[in-house]
Amino acid sequence: MIMPVTVHPIKKSEPSRMKAASVRIGAIVLALVASSLFILLLKLNPIDVYVKMVQGAFGTAYRVRETIVKAIPLVITSLGIGIAFRMQFWNIGGEGQIAIGAFAATFFALNMGDMPRPILLLVMIIAGMLAGGIWALIPAFFKAQWGTNETIVTLMMNYIGIKWVTYLQYGPWRDPKSLGFPKIANFSDNAVLPELFGIHIGWLIALVLVAAVHIFMNHTKKGYEVAVIGESINTARYAGINIKKTILIAIMLSGGLCGLVGMIQASAVNNTLSVEITGGVGYTAIITAWLAALSAPVILIVSVLFAALLEGGSYIQTVFGIPQAAAEILQGIILFFVLGSEFFVRYKFVFVKRNQSIDRHQVPAGKEVG
Amino acid sequence: MENNYISMKNINKSFGKVVANKNINLAVRMGEIHALLGENGAGKSTLMNMLSGVYTPDSGSIFVKGKEVRFASPKDAIEAGIGMIYQHFKLIEVLTAKENIILGQKNSFFLNQKELSEKIREMSVRFGLDIDPDKKVYNMSVGEKQTLEILKVLYRGAEILILDEPTAVLTPQETEKLFKIMNRMKEEGCAVVFITHKMNEVMEVADRITVLRKGETVRTVEKETTNPKHLTELMMGCPVDLSIKRIETEKSKVAMEVRNLSALNSEGVKVLKDMNFNIYSGEILGVAGIAGSGQKELCEAIAGLYPVKQGEIIFEEENLVGKSPADIIAKGISLSFIPEDRLGMGLVASMDIVNNMVLKLYQRQKGIFINRKPAEQKSVEIIERLSIQTPGIKHPVRMLSGGNIQKVLLGRELDSKPQVLITAYPVRGLDVNSCYTIYDLLNEEKQKGVAVLYIGEDLDVLLELCDRIMVVCAGEITGIVDARNITKEEIGLMMVGAVNTLQKKEVGGYDNAGNCTSD
Numbered sequence: 072m073i074m075p076v077t078v079h080p081i082k083k084s085e086p087s088r089m090k091a092a093s094v095r096i097g098a099i100v101l102a103l104v105a106s107s108l109f110i111l112l113l114k115l116n117p118i119d120v121y122v123k124m125v126q127g128a129f130g131t132a133y134r135v136r137e138t139i140v141k142a143i144p145l146v147i148t149s150l151g152i153g154i155a156f157r158m159q160f161w162n163i164g165g166e167g168q169i170a171i172g173a174f175a176a177t178f179f180a181l182n183m184g185d186m187p188r189p190i191l192l193l194v195m196i197i198a199g200m201l202a203g204g205i206w207a208l209i210p211a212f213f214k215a216q217w218g219t220n221e222t223i224v225t226l227m228m229n230y231i232g233i234k235w236v237t238y239l240q241y242g243p244w245r246d247p248k249s250l251g252f253p254k255i256a257n258f259s260d261n262a263v264l265p266e267l268f269g270i271h272i273g274w275l276i277a278l279v280l281v282a283a284v285h286i287f288m289n290h291t292k293k294g295y296e297v298a299v300i301g302e303s304i305n306t307a308r309y310a311g312i313n314i315k316k317t318i319l320i321a322i323m324l325s326g327g328l329c330g331l332v333g334m335i336q337a338s339a340v341n342n343t344l345s346v347e348i349t350g351g352v353g354y355t356a357i358i359t360a361w362l363a364a365l366s367a368p369v370i371l372i373v374s375v376l377f378a379a380l381l382e383g384g385s386y387i388q389t390v391f392g393i394p395q396a397a398a399e400i401l402q403g404i405i406l407f408f409v410l411g412s413e414f415f416v417r418y419k420f421v422f423v424k425r426n427q428s429i430d431r432h433q434v435p436a437g438k439e440v441g
Numbered sequence: 442m443e444n445n446y447i448s449m450k451n452i453n454k455s456f457g458k459v460v461a462n463k464n465i466n467l468a469v470r471m472g473e474i475h476a477l478l479g480e481n482g483a484g485k486s487t488l489m490n491m492l493s494g495v496y497t498p499d500s501g502s503i504f505v506k507g508k509e510v511r512f513a514s515p516k517d518a519i520e521a522g523i524g525m526i527y528q529h530f531k532l533i534e535v536l537t538a539k540e541n542i543i544l545g546q547k548n549s550f551f552l553n554q555k556e557l558s559e560k561i562r563e564m565s566v567r568f569g570l571d572i573d574p575d576k577k578v579y580n581m582s583v584g585e586k587q588t589l590e591i592l593k594v595l596y597r598g599a600e601i602l603i604l605d606e607p608t609a610v611l612t613p614q615e616t617e618k619l620f621k622i623m624n625r626m627k628e629e630g631c632a633v634v635f636i637t638h639k640m641n642e643v644m645e646v647a648d649r650i651t652v653l654r655k656g657e658t659v660r661t662v663e664k665e666t667t668n669p670k671h672l673t674e675l676m677m678g679c680p681v682d683l684s685i686k687r688i689e690t691e692k693s694k695v696a697m698e699v700r701n702l703s704a705l706n707s708e709g710v711k712v713l714k715d716m717n718f719n720i721y722s723g724e725i726l727g728v729a730g731i732a733g734s735g736q737k738e739l740c741e742a743i744a745g746l747y748p749v750k751q752g753e754i755i756f757e758e759e760n761l762v763g764k765s766p767a768d769i770i771a772k773g774i775s776l777s778f779i780p781e782d783r784l785g786m787g788l789v790a791s792m793d794i795v796n797n798m799v800l801k802l803y804q805r806q807k808g809i810f811i812n813r814k815p816a817e818q819k820s821v822e823i824i825e826r827l828s829i830q831t832p833g834i835k836h837p838v839r840m841l842s843g844g845n846i847q848k849v850l851l852g853r854e855l856d857s858k859p860q861v862l863i864t865a866y867p868v869r870g871l872d873v874n875s876c877y878t879i880y881d882l883l884n885e886e887k888q889k890g891v892a893v894l895y896i897g898e899d900l901d902v903l904l905e906l907c908d909r910i911m912v913v914c915a916g917e918i919t920g921i922v923d924a925r926n927i928t929k930e931e932i933g934l935m936m937v938g939a940v941n942t943l944q945k946k947e948v949g950g951y952d953n954a955g956n957c958t959s960d
Binding site for chain 2: 290291292293295298299302303305306308309310311312313
C-alpha cells in the first residue's frame, strides 16, 4: 500500500565538518554525472571533455597564467564584497564600482601619461580605489541615514556606472585615431602595470590583499565591529558601536577594493577603458564570496577554481568545436549542484508517513536523508 | 489501560547529538489537570510538541483513547482532539475574536455568521470563557488573548488542552481566572496538560504531576501525596534550599536619580510617562509590571539606546540624557537585558564566549588591533565562577543552553565592575539552580554597594529579593513600595493601574485592565 508522505525540511542543529565536506563532494560528483548526460547528448565522451577542461585550465604554463589572470579580479572583488556581506550589507554593486574605479584610473592614464611610471601607477591606484569607494559610499550613506534598501540602490548604480563608461567610449573619450571605431585610446606604457614572473603584478596585489583583509576582519577593532553589526544591529548599538561610521568605513573599503579591480583590469589586462571592463566579475564575485563563506583565504581558493572552470570551459569550445552556449550550460550545471548543496549542508529531510494506524514492522519514521 | 485518554510510551527524540527525550512515559486521564514539571531543558516542551504533532518521535508510540496514532502535522493532532496553547499567541491582531477562531478552518464558501456567533457563545458559557466574539484582538488584554486561544482550540474540537507556561505573561488576577477555566474544563471531562516550573501553581491547580529531569521521566505523583519541597527534589535530583536571601544593607547615597523622564515610541505614543525615582547604592530596586508596560524602554533610555523626550537621568551630578551609549558604558552603567529570545541584545549569537567578552573590552584597548588575550582569560574566569557548562571558550554561545547563555551575559556585565547594574529578566526561563546562582550574584553586587535595578516577572521573587518595588503600568509609575510589607495582590492591582499609591486615588476598576496593556 502506498502511503501519502509529507516531507519536512528540518534545520540541522550543527552541520559537522565531515558531513558538510561529504555533502559538497557528493554534489560535485552528481554535477559531473549530470553534465555527462548533457555531454553524451552532444555525442562526446564525458571523460575526454573533463580531462580537456582540466588541461584547459592548468595544462600548460601559458594556460595556468591565463587562469591566474582570470582569478585576480575575482579574488579582489570577492574580498571587497565579502567585507560588505559580513556586515549584512548586500553590496551587489561590484560592477558599477569596478567601472567607476576604472574610469577614474583611466582619467589619469589618458591625461598624465607622461608622468614617471611608479607615480602614475600609484595615482591611478589611489584614484581607482577612491572612486570605487565613493561610488559605494552613496548607497551606504542612504542606508545609514535613512535606512534605504542597499540591494536596490547598489544594483541601480551599476547601470549608471556602466552607462557612463559607454557614454565616454562612444562620446568624448572616443579615440579619433581608431578610424571611427568606438574605442578609447590605449594607455601609454607608463600607465600599464608591470609583470612579475610573466603575469601582471595584480596577482601579488591580490595575495597581499587576501592577507590584509584576513587580518582586518579577524584582528582589528573595526573588523570586529563590522562582524557585530552583521550579526545584530541591536547588539552593536548596545555595545556602543558607532553604527553609521562603521557602515561608511566598511563600505568605503568594500567599494575601494572593487574600484582597484577596475584600475587593474584597465591598466594591465585591457590597456584601456571599455564597456566590457567588468566582465561580469561584480556578479560572479557574489557567488565566490558566498561559496567561500566570506573567509579571505578560502576566497582565494574558490576564485582560482572558479577561474579554472571558466578557462576550461572556453578551452573545450575550441577543442571539441562545441558552441559557447554549450560550455556555459556545463558551467551552469556544475554551479547549480555546488550552490544547491549548501541547502543540504544546512538541512536534512525527514519523511513522515501520513497514516493514523501503523504497521508495527515498519521502520520508524524520521529517517535521515542527506 | 484504565481511562487513560493519552498515553505516551518510551518516547525518544534527539536533535543532532542532543538527546531531548529518553524513554519518556506519560499518561493523561480524562478529567484531570496534569502538570508537567521540570527545569529548563528537561524536555517538557519537546515532549508536548510531539504530542501536538510539531515534532515526530524518533521512536516510541503515542496512544489516544487506546489506539496508536502517528501525527505528521499539528492538523493530525487537532483531529485527534489535542490542542496546544503556546506561550506566544498565534492570533491575528487586526481580526476579531470570531474571525480568529474560524481562520484556516474548512468552511463552506459562505459563512453563517449567526450560527457561528451562537456556537461561540454556547462554548463560552459551557467553559466559562468570557469572550466578546466581535472584539478585535488588538483591543484585548493578555488574559483575554489567552482565553481566545483556548476557545479557538476548543472550537476546533480539542478535548485535551496543552498549555505551555501559560502564567508567565499573566497578572496574579488573570492567573486566578485561568485556573478557574482549567477547573471548568476538568468538570466538562476534558484533560489539561500544563507545563510549568512554578511550584505554587502546581500545588494550587494540578491533580497529578509528572516530573521530568534531563529528558527522562522521574515519576508521576498525585498531588495529595507530595509537597513543593519533595517536587523540587525530584526536579533537581537533590535537596535544595528554596528561600531567597534578602541581605540587609545600610541605606546609603543616591546612585542615580531619574527626573520627569518621558519617551515616545516611533508612532508618537508615550511609552514612558513622567517617571520619577531614585536608585540607592547597595539596594535592589525591583520593577514589576505587565510585559510591555515600558520596562524595556526604561532600561534602554538609561543606557542611552532609546530617545528621551524630556526629563533627566542624573548620575554623579551629570545628566546622562543625550550621551552616547559608549559614554554611558564608560561611566560604569551596565545593562543586561534578557529579551524573550534570550540573545537579541547583549550577545552575538554566532560568536564564541571570547568574542562576546571582547564586546565590552575592546573599546578600552589602544590602537587599531584587538588583543584577545584578556578576554580569553576573563572567559575562563567567568566559566569557573558561574559554573557555565560549555565545551570550551571557543564554542559559539548560540549552542549553549539558555541558562548558560544568560550566565555569560551576566558574568560579562558583572566583570565590568558597574556602579549601576540594570538587569531585565535575568532568570527568564532558567532552571531553579541557575536562578539561585543569579540571585546570589545580584546580592553579592548589592553588598559591594552597586545600585541594582531588577526588572522581573515573578512577583514572589521580587517580593523576596528586592528592597523596594517600583510598579509600572503603561509607562507610568503607579507605586514605589517597600517590599517587606506589601502583598502580591496589592502589587497586582497597581500593575493594572487600578490602584495608584503615588496619586493616592483609585483610578478605574479592574475591568479597565485591557486599556492598560495596550501598546
